Amino acid sequence: MDFNYEECTPRAQRGGQLYQLRVADLHPTQSGVGLDEVDTRAAAMRKKSRQELTAYLITHPVPIVIGNGNKFYLTDHHHLARALWDVAQGKNEAGIDAGNARVAVEVLYNWSVLKDYDFWKAMHDNAWVYLFDHTGGGPVRPDALPKHVKDLHNDPYRGLAWYVRTHFGYDKMAADFAEFQWAQFFRMRMILDNRVLRNQIDDTDILISRMSDEDRQAIIAEAVHLASSPEAAGLPGYVGRGS
Known part of the structure; x- marks a missing residue:
């Protein structure tokens, strides 16, 4: 697909204009995503015509920083990028594939002069890298981050956080x-699947969307209740209903 934008190169500068870039060239700045959210986004994207998908991606540009060997690091919209990559692996109404799947990008900074420690220190100071893995452990080394959006791991608790927000458990901030x-x-308060306690499954294999309706609704209701409790006060978007 083509947005009729200039292709992003390591020489691109911050300036407000949009560029286009292959999804395969994006480097994640976090280890995990909620695959429940990714799968929902991908299902919606698969139904969009090429014109509809192009319009959607133009209105949801991916912010990037260029640096550390002239790579393109996405600082947000990891779920969108992973969903688009998944869509490109199979049949979709827009007719995109892994070779031509692109996103619109906005360059936040061109730090191509920064490498290794200097680059990652600047990214960390600006809160543009999340150095905790998909199980909540860390901090991890930057070179442990996935090199491609397809390698982002499932964090079911990140998926749960998305479900809770969509059920008005807290406000987006x-x-x-x-x-x-x-x-x-x-993560500190809930076990999402008792098979974890039976040593039958790792929690990173859990997808809330594939649970029975009864189990899924029970988990979301418990999490929404926790989100409104005094324990959650101070978290971003806390609304405190029912506290």
């Missing part, structure tokens, strides 16, 4: 790593 903060909050 422009706070650093807000939904990861909620994911960690739930």
Whole structure:
């Protein structure tokens, strides 16, 4: 697909204009995503015509920073990028594939002069890298981050945080790593599948969307209740209903 934008190169500068870039060239700045959210987004994208998908992606540009060997690091919209990559692996109404799947990007900074420690220090100072893995452990080394959006791991608690927000358990806020903060909050208080306790499954294999309706609704209701409790006060978007 083509947005009729200039292709992003390592020489691209911050300036407000949009570029286009292959999804395969994006480098993640976090280890995990909620695959429940990714799958929902991908299902919606598969039904869009090429014109509809192009319009959607233009209105949801991916912010990037260029640096550390002239790579393109996405600082947000990891779920969108992973969903688009998944769509490109199979049949879809827009007719995109892995070779031509592109996103519109906005260059936040061109830090191509920064490498290794200097680059990652600047990214960390600006809260543009999340150095905790998909199980909440860390900090991890930057070279442990996935090199491609297809390698982002499932964090079911990040998926749960998305479900809770869509059920009005908290408000969306422009706070650093807000939904990861909620994911960690739930991780410390909930077991999503008792098979974990029976040593039958790793929690990273859990998809809430594939549970029975009864189990899924029970988990979401419990999490929404926790989100409104005094324990959650101070988390971004806390609304406190029912506290």
